[in-house]
Amino acid sequence: MRAASAVLRIVPLSVGGGLFVTTVALSLSALIFGAFVASLGVDPFGVFATIYKAAFGSWFSWQNTLSRAAPLILAALCVALPARLGLVIIGGEGAILLGGLAAAVAGIHLAGLPAIVGTPALLVAGATVGGLWIGFCGVMRSYRGVNETISSLLLVYLAVTIFDHLVDGPLRDLSNVNFPSTHPIDENFKIGNIPGADMHWGLVVGCLACLAAALYMRVTPQGFAMRIAGGNPRAALALGLPVGRMVIVVCLVGGAAAGLAGALEVAAVQGRASGALHVGYGFMGILVAFLARHNPLAVIAAAILTGGIAASSGLLQRVYDLPDATAIVLQGIVFLSILTCETLYGRAGALFRWMMPGPTSRERA
Amino acid sequence: MKSYHPTRRTVLRGLGGSAVGVMTFGIKSVVLAEESITVGFLAVDNWNDYGYTQSHLESANALGERGDVSVLKEEGVPEGVEVQKAMKSMIELSGASVIVATAWGYYDPHVLEVAAEYPDVHFLHCGGIWTPEQPPNVATYFAYTDEVAYAAGFVAARMVSSDQLGFLGSKPIPEILRFANSFTIAARTVNPDITTKLVLTGEWTNPVREAEATNSLIDQGIQAIGCDVDIPKVFIETCAKRQTFCTGMHVSQRDLAPDWFLTGAEWNWITPVDRFISAVVSGEPYEHNMRGGLGQDMVKISPYGNAVPDDIRQEADAVVEELKSGSRGIYVGELRDNQGNVVVPEGETLPVDDVSLELTEWLVEGIVGSTT
Incomplete structure (x- = not known):
């Protein structure tokens, strides 16, 4: 199996090394973004204070941030899990759309069943369709050597077309005249908020999924085998590990996470499938996964940071009259800084190692 | 039922109370006239897009010229949980008492859910259709093109x-x-x-x-x-x-x-928006579904x-x-x-x-x- 493209590759590092690179990258982003904002004639410290206030300054802000982080956690797992095997899957958006659609269809057709059956069925439907969608990329990768980055991205376009066709056509609720959507799911199947908070249960589901993924990687022999295959596919093949099958499985699981994200959006937020599902959570998930260095536990923190930046957009617009693009620019700067620091760490490693305290042997596991 | 016998004391107390009531009401209404209400506009795309969203920017800007209204704007708000949070943020952090939600996907369930949660805030939505079982603090507008x-x-x-x-x-x-x-x-x-x-x-x-x-x-x-x-x-x-x-x-x-x-x-959204805001400011009931074409000044040609x-x-x-x-x-x-x-x-x-x-x-x- 060919190693994934070097540019987008995140080399597994020790926890200390990973934290170091991430910290440098985030500081660099803060500097660049500060300079960018200052060039627009706005006080950068004020902007950072506003971002903090809007994202983390109060319980209200925390709820805003966490609500936005919830779908990103599962979307990021769709990138982070395959990345442990050296795969770069960037088509989670397609799995989210079709997973959400499958959940809506299940929620409509199972109407009348008790919620204890209906809600899990709806989530399973979403996860299954999402899993099959991205799993197909894994199959093509493993049997035909099709580059999974390209195939997963192209499948997004296909997913959008299928989704639009079904929602605008056969599945459309005609009573919703000018905003094409499916019929609403059974009201009983809807997932409510976490008691005492203005956030739905998707956040908890996402965190549990991350925890399960981290445990699987750390504790089980299969997880260990995956880490070996991700570190050196040839060595893994020589050892007789079923690398091809692992590629398919990890794509299935990653896709299931994204499909679940779509299903949760339908069950907890939208109540039906419509174009409102197509808001780019899958693409934001790529940023989150890279920020987390594909570590499932770090995905939670990275999603909170990214959700916080998104949550601050409103207040930035209102207080400083900055455009919505400001938050997107900040997210873009963070992404580029991470990739740049990774490359520098790999290529000009001596510089970073000299700056780094303590032993610096690169750990490939 | 307990019968009511007014005594001199209760009558005096009542009169005094109503006098105070009239006074405070009088003062309050004077204050209200000077106080401006805050109206928050939300849009899914960018304000200067030369399209649908810009038509709402024009209405927001025209509303700002009224003088008794301060206008907040937020662009790029997706039609998911984000718009619910954005509306709540405008209400809780920036004191908005009227929300104008301009994207079609905002209405059901987002505007309806947030409106039920904030009964004192008025919600105006472009493109939805209000029905009597929906929250009474919601109104919609749209135009015939x-x-x-x-x-x-x-x-x-x-x-x-x-x-x-x-x-x-x-x-x-x-x-x-x-x-x-x-x-x-x-x-x-x-x-x-x-x-x-x-x-x-x-x-x-x-x-x-x-x-x-x-x-x-x-x-x-x-x-x-x-x-x-x-x-x-x-x-x-x-x-x-x-x-x-x-x-x-x-x-x-x-x-x-x-x-x-x-x-x-072209849309001429300021007509329905201004009508709604005037009703809110004066405390009168408002029309829940405002519709119209050229004759109602809701559209115009470029x-x-x-x-x-x-x-x-x-x-x-x-x-x-x-x-x-x-x-x-x-x-x-x-x-x-x-x-x-x-x-x-x-x-x-x-x-x-x-x-x-x-x-x-x-x-x-x-x-x-x-x-x-």
Whole structure:
């Protein structure tokens, strides 16, 4: 199996090394973004204070941030899990759309069943369709050597077309005249908020999924085998590990996470499938996964940071009259800084190692 | 029931109390008159998009000129949990007492859920339909574009030397189909042989597909194209580059192509928004579903482009006046769809606010193309 493209590759590092690179990258982003904002004639410290206030300054802000982080956690797992095997899957958006659609269809057709059956069925439907969608990329990768980055991205376009066709056509609720959507799911199947908070249960589901993924990687022999295959596919093949099958499985699981994200959006937020599902959570998930260095536990923190930046957009617009693009620019700067620091760490490693305290042997596991 | 015997003390207390009440009420109403209410506008795209969202920016800016209102704006708000959080943030962190939610996907469930949670805040939504079981602090507005689409179709037909027009639409929904129908009906009053070649991209906005469709229409020798897509910027620029006349939608795109832009259909959202805000400020009940067309000042046509000569401007102005006064109808029988079925019988005229038009699925005779 060919190693994934070097540019987008995140080399597994020790926890200390990973934290170091991430910290440098985030500081660099803060500097660049500060300079960018200052060039627009706005006080950068004020902007950072506003971002903090809007994202983390109060319980209200925390709820805003966490609500936005919830779908990103599962979307990021769709990138982070395959990345442990050296795969770069960037088509989670397609799995989210079709997973959400499958959940809506299940929620409509199972109407009348008790919620204890209906809600899990709806989530399973979403996860299954999402899993099959991205799993197909894994199959093509493993049997035909099709580059999974390209195939997963192209499948997004296909997913959008299928989704639009079904929602605008056969599945459309005609009573919703000018905003094409499916019929609403059974009201009983809807997932409510976490008691005492203005956030739905998707956040908890996402965190549990991350925890399960981290445990699987750390504790089980299969997880260990995956880490070996991700570190050196040839060595893994020589050892007789079923690398091809692992590629398919990890794509299935990653896709299931994204499909679940779509299903949760339908069950907890939208109540039906419509174009409102197509808001780019899958693409934001790529940023989150890279920020987390594909570590499932770090995905939670990275999603909170990214959700916080998104949550601050409103207040930035209102207080400083900055455009919505400001938050997107900040997210873009963070992404580029991470990739740049990774490359520098790999290529000009001596510089970073000299700056780094303590032993610096690169750990490939 | 306990009987009530007023004593001197209770009477005095009551009188005193009401006097204090009158005084505080008086003071309060004076304060209220000076105090401004905060209105928060939310949009899904960027404010300066030359399209649907910009039409709402124009209404937000016009509202800001009232003086007794301070306006907050937030763009780029997705139609998910984000818009619920954004509305709550405007209310809780910035003191908004009125929310104007402008994207169609905001209404159900987002506006309805947040409105139920904040009964003291007033919610105005563009495009939704309020029903009595929904929260009482919600109202909606929308406008009929048939008349201004008609005016655009009229000017386009007057400007071409051939029998063909083009039309670029987004989704096969009633709103878009009505626009294409009115555009074509008007063109055929100018020249009954005119046909309109219709292309729908299937998405609210997709600049690449819009440019491709526009180019393919122009390649077929079409001299003027109308449009109803969310962001017509690319469409107008493509037409200008290919030296083809075009009509706009949502706001005036005249600046983008002064020589090739003819005129366009524009929303005039400030009319319903201002009416709603006035009702909120004065504490009067408001209309829950505001609808209207040219006659209600809810839509207008864009300034004419340089290419439109004076005589055509005068004719078009006269058409607009006739539509406004009601002396000219659009859906005048006998009217057939492009499958040959009669949609409006002989001797009848459908007004633009006819409910059946809200479910338009047909394309009028003269349109070449289908909704699928």
